[in-house]
Amino acid sequence: MLDPMGEFDLIRRYFKRPATRSPLGVGDDCALLAPAPGLQLAVSSDMLVEGRHFLSTVDPARLGHKALAVNLSDLAACGARPLAFTLALALPAVDEDWLEGFSRGLFALAEAHDCELVGGDTTRGPLNICITVFGEVPPGAAALRSGARAGDDLWISGTLGDARLALEVFRGTLALPAAAFELARRRMETPTPRVALGLALRGIATAALDVSDGLVGDLRHILEASAVGATLDADAAVARVALGAPDLAPDLGIDILRLCALSGGDDYELLFTAPAAARAAVERAGREAATPVARIGRIDAEAGLRIVDAAGAPVAQRFTAFDHFA
C-alpha cells in the first residue's frame, strides 16, 4: 500500500472525461459505440513497450502523443475518420507527474482529432501502453493492402527517415548539429498521423498502409497482398529525408540517407498507390490535407522489388524491414 491512489482514483483523476460522441464512456464494464448508420468500424491496436518503442527518458507528454498517433496512423491508412479509443496501461508505479504529462499529450492529440477515450484498463506492471482505436469508414472506401495494380504510381506522404536519424544519434552511431537533432527527435517522438490525407485519398488510392517498419519492409506487404512487383526510385525516397538538406546534416553520406529513408522505421507516413490517371487528384488531395506527397516509383506486373537510382540503375545496398522481434 505504498501508493496514495488506487486504480479507480487514478482512472478518475487522469483519464475520465465526459463522453460526448459515444453512448457510454469510461467507467462501465463496456463502452458503447454507435457508428453512423451504414458506416463500418475500422479497428486497430498497437502496444508500446519501454526500451523497444520508446526510450525511458522520453518526455511523458510526447509519449502520450505518440501512443495515440501510431494508432491514428493506422486509421489514416484505411481512410477512416477517428471516433474513439481505449487505453490499457501497465505502470511500474503511480507517478503523478508522469501521468499528468502523459494524459496531457494524449488528450491534446485526441481532441485535435475529435477522438474520445471510452474505456480501458490500468494495472501495475512493466510500463506498457496498449491503445485500440476506432474510426468510421463507408463500406468499400478503405484502401487495403491488396488493391495495388500494375501501372499504378507509388506515392509517399511527408518525409522519411528522420526518426531513424534520431535513433542513430541516440545509439551513438552518428552525430547531427543540435538543431537538426532536435528536429529529428521531434519527428521520432511526436509523429503526425496523416488522418486528413487518408480521408482525402478515399476513392483515389488503390492500396495504402502507414510506414512504421521502414519503407522497403512495408512496401513488401502491399506487393505480397496485391500479388504485384514494384520499381522504387531510391533517390526520390532519399529526397524525402528531411535532414538530407545539406545545411542541417552536412556530413551524412548517401548510404546513411538511403538506410534512413528505405529502412528507417517509425515514419508513420502513408505509402499508397494510385492509377497514373489520378496524379492530379492525388496532388489535389495532398493540398486539401496540407500534406506533401511525392511519387517514388511504380507498381509492376513482374513480381519482386527493384530499387533503382534516379538514372534507373540498380542500387546494390540491402534494405531490411524493422522487426520488433529481431
Next chain:
Amino acid sequence: MLDPMGEFDLIRRYFKRPATRSPLGVGDDCALLAPAPGLQLAVSSDMLVEGRHFLSTVDPARLGHKALAVNLSDLAACGARPLAFTLALALPAVDEDWLEGFSRGLFALAEAHDCELVGGDTTRGPLNICITVFGEVPPGAAALRSGARAGDDLWISGTLGDARLALEVFRGTLALPAAAFELARRRMETPTPRVALGLALRGIATAALDVSDGLVGDLRHILEASAVGATLDADAAVARVALGAPDLAPDLGIDILRLCALSGGDDYELLFTAPAAARAAVERAGREAATPVARIGRIDAEAGLRIVDAAGAPVAQRFTAFDHFA
C-alpha cells in the same frame, strides 16, 4: 537475431485465421467491423500482466482461455453478444510451445462464443496480454451500473470465492485437499464468462457488472453509480463458495469463507439487480442459460452497504476490494 521467426511469421503461424463474420480481419492496418443494422457495439479492454493476473507457471492454454474469458465477462455484464476481438501481445521471447498452447486455449474459447480474432499487435517485452473485445447489443438493452433502484433484489450467478481459495493455497496461507485445490485452481485459471446469462437477462436486470475485484468492492460501483445503498446477506454469499462444502474443505473457518466470498477477486460472476416482481423471470433466465443464480441481498434507498448474517445481524468483519495497484 536469435529467433527463428520474425513478427510476421509469428502472426501468420499462430494467430491468422480466415475472417468469417468481419469484412476484413488480421493483416491489414485496420480490421473492419460491421455491427448488424441498428445495433450498438460494446467494447472492453483488459490487460493481463505476469505475476499480477497470472502466475508464471500457469499452463499457457489456460492462460489463453483466461485472457479472452475476462473480456467476454465484460460483454456478458452488458448483455452483449460476442463478435470479435483484437490481441496485443508482448513476449519476452518466441517460445513456440508456449504460443501453441496459448493460441489453442484462446481459440477454443473464441470459437465456443463465435468471436473471431480480427487484428492486433505483437512485440518483444515483458509478458503482457491485452485483449479488446467487441460485442453487439441493441440500443438500451445493456444493463448499466447506474440502473439499480431501491427495492430491487441483488443477485449473483454461479459461485464466488474459488479463485481466492486457490490463490491463498498458492500463497501458502491455507491448505486444501488435492481434489478441492484442483477444482479451485481450475476456477481461477479458466473462469467461465457468463455470456448466455447476460443475454438472457436483457430487459430483466436493472444493473449489472462482472465481479472481478471481489463482491463487496464491485457492488460499491453499482451503489455509487446508481446513488443507492444495499443490504448484503453474508451467509447467502458464503453459500456461493463452492468449496464451502464440508467434504471438500473441512477446516475452513467462517472468516476465511466470508473473505473469499466477499473480497475474493477473479470470480467473473455476474452481480446484478432486478425488481422483486421479476424473480421468476430471473430464475427462468438462469435455467435458459444453464447458470445457477441466487438472491444475496436487496437494494436500499439509504446510502451505504450493510453486511448482515442470515439472522439480519451486522457482520463486523471488514472487506476490501482487490486493487491491481495495491
